[in-house]
Amino acid sequence: MNLLNLLGRKSFPHGIHPDEYKDETKAKVTRRLPFAPEIIVPLAQSIGQPAKAIVFKGQRVKRGEVIAEADGFMSVPIHAPVTGIIKAIDIVPTAKGSKDPAIIIATSLSSGQRVFDTGERNDYLQMAQEDLVKAVQNTGMVGLGGAAFPTHVKMAVPAGRHIHTVLVNGCECEPFLTTDHRVMLEKIDALLLGIKIAMRCVAAPKAIIGIENNKLDVLDAILPHLPDDGSISIEAVETKYPQGAEKMLAYSLLGIEIPSGGLPSEVGLAVFNVATLAELGYLLPIKQGLIERIITITGDGVHKPGNYITPIGTPIRFLLEFAGFIGDEAELILGGPMMGMPVHSLDVPITKGTGALLILDKRATKNDDILPCIKCAQCLQACPINLNPSELGLLAAKRQYDVMEEQFHLNxxxxxxxxxxxxxxxIPLVQYFRIAKALNRERHLQAQ
Ligand code: SF4
Ligand code: SF4
Incomplete structure (x- = not known):
């Protein structure tokens, strides 16, 4: 293996180097959070179609049991994160800011161990590709890196496309976040098994685990476990944001550009997050579904910052009580500070795509006064895909959303x-762009 590849010289143009803020949590062993007395499980937990509830109020459910079925191929089932009684199926506030249907479970005191193991097994080495994709869907797995894209959909490679490499994304480039770092240190066997399952699904002969060079302890930990045939390798890339975006990682590691508006499969790649594959490697062989995930809880005033194995559906209020927080001027963010979503209700539950709960002191966050653009071009220098954020921002202020899309590649x-x-x-450029994209989507729907 080339030593330079291990040290992380490879990179992509532009991007930024924000402070990392990872020291508080990266060296702490992952701990298990207790069960909250009430678990709120939204039916929409992927970017696909929401699941369909198959339980009723008053029904007793066991941890690991399916409580909502997939509604078509672009959808995933949902499993009970705790043993308990269905208290209601109701509309609840979610991290997206909207109110969505959710199954609310009153947790039983004896909620059980990690999974409700039926003893059934998937013989994944013998399964046909189609059956393997179905088995992945049955786990309810979505991208745990934040995108919440249904994993089985990525694994069903369109006819006529050939995947030459599975890229395993362990960059975790957002400040504060260290869940992937811990997964790569603590779940190596499950990760390697998940990678083999992904390679089998997409019929790829090789896989590369990509990490940023601020995690070289991961190299030491994983290298001795890699298969002798060289089919799975690990390489470090420069620590730079947003190195973990699939376009950036593909370019940094392989010099391959994923085309504008295109999918990785168009250039022979399938990209998965490390936590996704580690969880898949654990769950798929034992025919179980996703009921918990690791999240980083950290920020100003948190007494017990760390990484916690958390049942899906745990309300933020419970996380705050457990991690211990003192302060009255807190800004809560689900996810990282760059791409996460601020939340305004403590009743919002964590979902499959939630990688972190950040608690930031409002007094320490950026000044909110918005000034006119001074045409400094720093945003153009930072944009990793060579857009013109300055011009897009000016168009957003004039509400010329169609021009943003048609002439300045907003999408x-x-x-x-x-x-x-x-x-x-x-200037809150990215917020402007989110609004512009949402309004354009609505306009296109109305036109249809
Ligand atoms: S929008 Fe871009 S060009 Fe304008 S002030 Fe901000 S960084 Fe500078
Ligand atoms: S325009 Fe979009 S892609 Fe470019 S830097 Fe801003 S948020 Fe990132």
């Missing part, structure tokens, strides 16, 4: 937030 923006981060005028 290529993947909302990394680099432009907002560097803007000396505090």
């Amino acid at each position: 290529d923006c993947f909302e990394c937030g680099c432009c907002s981060y560097v803007c000396p005028a505090n």
Whole structure:
């Protein structure tokens, strides 16, 4: 293996170097959070179609049991994160800011161990590709890196496409977040098994685990476990945001550009997050579903920052009580500070795509005064996909959303937030772009 590849010289143009803020949690062994007395499980937990509830009020459910079925191929089932009684199926506030249907479970005191193991097994080495994709769907797995894209959909490679490499994304480039780092240290066997399952699903002969060079302890930990045939390798890339975006990682590791508006499979790649594959490697062989995930709880005033194995559906209020927080001027963010979502209700539950709960002191966050653009071009220098955020921002202020889309490639923006981060005028560019995209989507729907 090339030593330079291990040290992380490879990179992509532009991007930013924000402070990391990972020291508080990266060296702490993952701990298990207790069960909250009430668990709120939204039916929409992927970017696909919401699941369909198959339980009723008053029904007793066991941890691991299916409580909502997939509604078609672009959907995943949902499993009970705790043993308990269905208290209601109701509309609840969610991290997206909307109110959505959810199954609410009153947790039983003896909620059980990690999974309700039926003893059934998937013989994944013998399964046909189609059956394997179905088995992945049955786990309810979505991208745990935040995208919440149904994993089985990525694994069903369109006819006529050939995947030459599975990219396993362990960059975790957002400040504060360290869940993937811990997964790569603590779940190596499950991760390697998940990678083999993904390679089998997409018929790829090789896989590369990509990490940022701020995690070289992961190299030491994983290298001795890699298969002798060289089919799975690990390489470090430069620590730079947003190195963990699939376009950036593909370019940094392999020099391959994923085309504008295109999918990785168009250039022979399938990209998965490390936590997704580690969880899949654990759950698929034992025919179980996703009921918990690791999240980073950290920030100003948190007494017990760390990484916690958390049942899906645990309300933020419970996380705050457990991790211990003192302060009255807190801004809560689900996810990282760059791409996460601020939350305004403590009743919002964590979902499959939630990687972190950040508690930031409002007094320490950026000044909110928005000034006029001074044409400094720092946003152009930061944008990793060469958009013109300055011009897009001016068009957004004039509400020319159609021009943003048709002439300035708004839909290529993947909302990394680099432009907002560097803007000396505090212009909330990425927020403008999110709104513009949402309004354009609505306009197109109405036109249909
Ligand atoms: S948020 Fe969009 S426009 Fe801004 S830097 Fe990221 S990709 Fe470029
Ligand atoms: S960084 Fe801000 S001030 Fe500078 S050109 Fe971009 S939008 Fe204008």
